[in-house]
Amino acid sequence: MRKPISVKGAENLGRVRLSETFFMRDFLYSEIANVHGLQNLPDDPDLAIAAGKQLCGQLLEPLQATFGRLAIRSAYRSPEVNSFGNAHGYNCASNERNRARHIWDQRSSDGGIGAMATIAIPWLVDYIETGGSWQAMAWWIHDQFPYSELQFFPKLGAFNIAWHEFPKREISSYARPRGVLTKQGMPTHNEEHSAHYRNFPRLARSNAGLAN
Template identity: 60%
Template sequence: MRAPRSMRGLEDLGRVRLSENFFLRDFLHSEIAALHGFSNIPDDPDLAIETGTALCQTLLEPLQRSFGRLHIRSGYRSAEVNGFGNAKGLNCGSNAANAAGHIWDRRDAEGCRGATACVVVPWVADHYPAPGDWQRLAWWIHDHLPYSDLEFFPKLWAVNIQWHERPKRRISSFAAPRGVLTKPGMANHHIGHGEAYAGFPVLAGIAPGVSRSPH
């Protein structure tokens, strides 16, 4: 698919269905682009669709089926938008760091594909707002879904959740306790964490007490 050069072309791109409940248009809004007059449109729509589909089908759909509707805070960023956000200190990493992350249509330095979205899980934000409760959701995702990278934030436990063809399986947080929660090689990485998320919904389609761990 060619990068759109008209409103009709952009409409058609936005109508591309990435999964049962998500369309590409859901991920194209950017406050940076809206405020500063950029277009947030993929240069390589085919790669953006490919990586966005993997993100939605393997991570976002299971989350939404299990917890109810997700709130998308940030999804796709063009290299132009992300580069501007990084230069102006608007909470964007460098383009190199965000390739195969928020920049869905650029491969990373190793030539790998990936895609990131920042989402809020309202059920978790409503039921578990106490300090440190982001870890409950972190361990639930860790035990059930094939994520690559999770990065949590203090407001509403928003989380950058990444699909990557070579998953790193790393969790970090800007919310207290800050830092790395787990990564390969840490003692807590391969043990069960069910006590941390007792009372959470089971992964949709799985009987109670049965975990579908990606390990």
């Protein structure tokens, strides 16, 4: 697929089905692009679609099947949008760091493909408001899914979740307690974690096979 240069082209890209319940259009909204008149469309749609299918099929679909609706807070960013956000204090990492993360249509320095989305889960919002912790969700995902990165934020229990061809398996947080929860090589990485999420629902598997 060519980079969209028309409304019709953008519509066709948005109609691409990434998984059972997610379409490409779900991941293209950007406050930065809307407010500052920037285009948030991929230069390499095929690469973005390939990475997005893995993110949705491997991570987002089973999360949604287990906990209910996911709200997409931020997902795909064009290099132009991400660079602008980084330069103007909108909490965007550099383009180099965000390749194969929020910039789905560029490979990371190791040559791998990947995709990241910032999501909020209403179930988790309620869980935290009634005394639960973000760490419980972090360990639950760690034990269930082939994620690459998780990064938790103070508002709405929102977090970045990333799939990557060469996963880092690293969890960090800007919510308290801040810092790295686990990464490869830490003693906690391969320990038993189920005590942290005993009251969580059992993992549900949807019909999340990747759409053609």
